[in-house]
Amino acid sequence: MAWLRRKLKVVMMLMMVNLFIFIVSRSGGTGKGEDSKVVVPSKRFWSKLTPSQAFWNLQQQKLDFQRNPVLAYTNSNDTGAGVAIGLIPDWLNDTGMTSDPCQPDDHVPSHVGGYSSLPAHLKDFLLYMRCRSYPLVVDQPDICQTTPGGEPPFLLLAVKSLAPHFDRRQAIRQSWGRAGVLANKTVVTVFLLGNATAVDHHPDLSEMLRYENDRHRDILQWNYRDTFFNLTAKEVLFLNWTATRCPGAQFIFKGDDDVFVNTLGILVFLEGLSGSKAKDLFVGDVITNAGPQRNKKVKYFIPESLFVGMYPAYAGGGGYLFSGDLARRLLVASRYVALYPIDDVYIGMCLQKLGLAPEKHKGFRTFGIEEKYRRNPCAYKSLLLVHSRTPQEMIQIWAWLNDPKLTCQ
Incomplete structure (x- = not known):
């Protein structure tokens, strides 16, 4: 009789489990009650692609x-x-x-x-928005292979300049853009130029440029109209040149010819970077939450018929510092981004395409420093870039920073 009672007990337990499963299945089995139903979308879940008016x-x-x-x-x-x-x-x-x-x-x-x-x-x-390739009329094919020891440069300084700016280029050569070995690191400097055309009322400076290049061998010049809104073309042309002529550069500074750069400070900063940090490095004076300028009187004016939306985070074009590894990726990304008339915004767009963003560094002062500090040598000791400075000021500041008697608290 005992075995019969045990068998009956097992049968009763199985019946209760089956009853529980039946009740749960009737209620939907989701714990949400009788109101839970399968919802069938009435509209497609993707958005139809419509052409932008900009x-x-x-x-x-x-x-x-x-x-x-x-x-x-x-x-x-x-x-x-x-x-x-x-x-x-x-x-x-x-x-x-x-x-x-x-x-x-x-x-x-x-x-x-x-x-x-x-x-x-x-x-x-x-x-000419679709054009990304212009003839290179002045090249320095071996500039990155003729460094001391034959090693690729540790730091490539690329300076955006205009043909008439002879004094700025010479001041840079005599100060922060001095090529060679600095703090045991190899530095190479190139100046990026287009054509200063008669259309823009420039005098013919071709002979002077030829002499300058024969003397210094540091000018890159492309055959295109060198205007403010064509600076984006200069960005792309330089990235292409770097990939071909200077692929081994570990780091690149790119900036204007009216900034002062504390090259010694940059080298110290780069020495302290970890490997992972160095690979994706892109630092400068970062601007966020910005949009197009709609004031026609401002040189940055962009009408709504051209662009709508907000700009991604970008580093001010006065100057920024990035890795050679990232330069190669920026070149690839640039092929996926339509040229935009403001060069620093365009590079921000390319970074965004790579899933990256520029990092703000307090040492980059593209909007200058307070007037009371302009004549203080120690004010420049902790900075990496200051905009804007005259050729005379560049040479003066460089002399201050290289004075062995300079002591700063």
């Missing part, structure tokens, strides 16, 4: 499409993509444009609202 944003949409491997596959001639081809909006296809991207794009005036009223330099940028 010209740059539209060009970026097209570039995103062309560089997207999935979308590019559906637009290919592969027989398996025949159905998808018809789903691609016509506005994503750059039909009707000139085949040579370095010829003026005659379609721009009719696609940019208010084009006729735009400043001349902005019109010029838009007409």
